[in-house]
Amino acid sequence: MTEPPIDRETLAARLDHLEAETRAYLEDSAASEQAVELDQTRQGRLSRMDAMQSQAMNQAARGRARQQLSRIAATRKRLDSADFGICPDCDEPIPAARLRHDPTALRCLDCTAARE
Numbered sequence: 001m002t003e004p005p006i007d008r009e010t011l012a013a014r015l016d017h018l019e020a021e022t023r024a025y026l027e028d029s030a031a032s033e034q035a036v037e038l039d040q041t042r043q044g045r046l047s048r049m050d051a052m053q054s055q056a057m058n059q060a061a062r063g064r065a066r067q068q069l070s071r072i073a074a075t076r077k078r079l080d081s082a083d084f085g086i087c088p089d090c091d092e093p094i095p096a097a098r099l100r101h102d103p104t105a106l107r108c109l110d111c112t113a114a115r116e
């Protein structure tokens with residue numbers, strides 16, 4: 001049941017795609033964050049609370065997107081090292097399917113679950 005290791009070109013392409021997507025999201029959501037602030041003077045208390053709530057969610061999502069960007073950058077640095085794709089906790093190869101799904105995955109599923 002040994003899967004062939006995922007090739008690095010495929011992974012690098014996935015990282016490019018992921019990074020472009022994440023940057024586009026950060027640009028789009030920056031605009032909507034400003035829109036909420038500009039609208040606030042025209043809103044009643046309830047809709048202002050709604051706006052603040054969606055702004056908080058927006059900020060949390062933007063924070064996750066920024067973390068994603070630094071994970072992508074860190075993954076690019078690891079990509080050329082000999083132990084890329086090896087789980088640092090159990091020294092087993094990270095399954096290719098997992099890396100295809102999330103190229104920034106640092107550990108195998110078991111070790112990730114064990115840490116959560």
Ligand SMILES: [Zn+2]
Nearest residue numbers: 087090108111
């Ligand atoms: Zn592991």
